[in-house]
């Protein structure tokens with residue numbers, strides 16, 4: 195063969211070739227013996243390609259170097275290596291590389307299922323609190339004491355409603 | 363509840379009252395959840411993981427569904443205890459290998475298990491014997507809503523529940539059924555079924571997940587995608603796929619009986635004979651023999667109520683359970699002796715087969 199297929203994970207010559215159909219899209223993956231073994235591809239029928247497709251779709255050349263998750267320090271190279279993210283904030287940090295992959299991986303790209311109502315309520319209260327605290331110190335700094343008093347009142351209000359909800 | 367009590371208690375899967383369904387052995391629904399602003403277990407440092415473990419264990423153990431259940435750190439369990447938990451489907455192999463920072467909370471009836479610091483901070487799962495997708499979903503939905511009162515889950519309005527792996531995004535739900543499909547295997551139709559099921563966005567796996575072979579003709583069917591579809595829709599779609607597989611298996615059984623009853627009954631009769639008389643049985647051979655006898659119970663060769671004995675043995679003939687019963691670890695060949703002895707005892711009292719055509723048929 196003039197141009198043998200290369201393993202999608204390590205670029206050695208591929209000997210195992212798998213096909214799976216998700217949402218009417220055909221996904222193909224080629225693996226070398228060693229990677230197939232390591233991934234437990236003993237029986238193609240009993241094996242999910244999603245995980246492998248995920249790694250294979252991470253094109254190393256497309257890597258925009260230097261992007262690092264502010265929350266956890268995860269980099270794009272780490273994602274390429276693990277196929278997993280470092281923390282929830284990584285989803286925002288690596289939005290650009292994730293979005294094109296989602297379409298291949300899932301039925302849709304937008305969540306239509308359960309919403310954690312209570313947790314979201316708490317989150318918006320905490321966000322509001324953080325913003326008010328910034329406003330308060332700004333107001334004090336620029337000697338706008340009426341604004342400061344208003345912020346303080348509002349902070350107390352929010353704190354009270356946080357206290358009535360069970361916290362983390 | 364401690365681990366010894368749990369191991370000696372009947373579980374949802376071995377409880378004879380629950381095991382009424384031919385073809386579907388058990389239903390499972392799993393949700394992945396993570397705490398907001400905390401690194402995922404695979405990236406978190408030891409200190410973070412310990413803190414997350416503590417937070418999650420306390421929150422989960424105080425949920426009404428989990429009261430007076432088992433609440434342990436994996437580090438405090440022996441290898442044998444971990445293996446038994448894997449064999450009962452209460453923890454994954456991945457979690458059983460975790461050294462530190464991992465935990466488990468199990469309900470008293472062993473129908474609900476929450477793994478902590480597996481791939482995600484929380485992996486909540488509900489097991490039900492037979493085909494009970496909706497009931498499993500309702501149970502897990504309630505528990506999840508309860509946990510949400512005390513834990514801030516990582517969630518995005520557009521991407522749904524945020525998980526360590528993007529393949530679990532959205533609902534972060536895997537719903538699955540463990541199916542016993544011996545006739546489709548005997549008739550050589552499994553490949554076709556796998557392909558059709560894949561096309562419907564579902565995945566077929568061997569008994570213990572990716573990579574394992576389908577010993578005993580037992581397969582796990584689950585949803586492949588988690589984003590873009592609501593939980594109830596996924597459950598409904600999986601339910602209809604399962605029903606169609608059940609129909610195919612029933613048809614395959616009918617055809618086998620029509621075309622080659624002699625060959626089929628020979629397989630079942632021989633399996634029964636070996637289970638009654640052998641002195642060395644490997645785990646996979648035992649699985650395959652039990653699978654054939656189970657098919658016999660479905661076909662009326664054995665009284666149908668004996669299926670629950672087989673379902674219990676499918677779990678108890680595995681290495682961890684055998685060694686526990688023997689009160690100690692032993693090597694594989696000793697286990698094969700033990701397994702055969704155990705099965706001989708059970709099958710000495712098993713109802714005799716009756717191959718009369720009048721009792722044939724699917725239940």
Ligand SMILES: [Zn+2]
Pocket residue numbers: 201202203204205206225226227228229230
């Ligand atoms: Zn390779």
Ligand SMILES: [Zn+2]
Pocket residue numbers: 263264265266267268280281282283284285
């Ligand atoms: Zn991050």
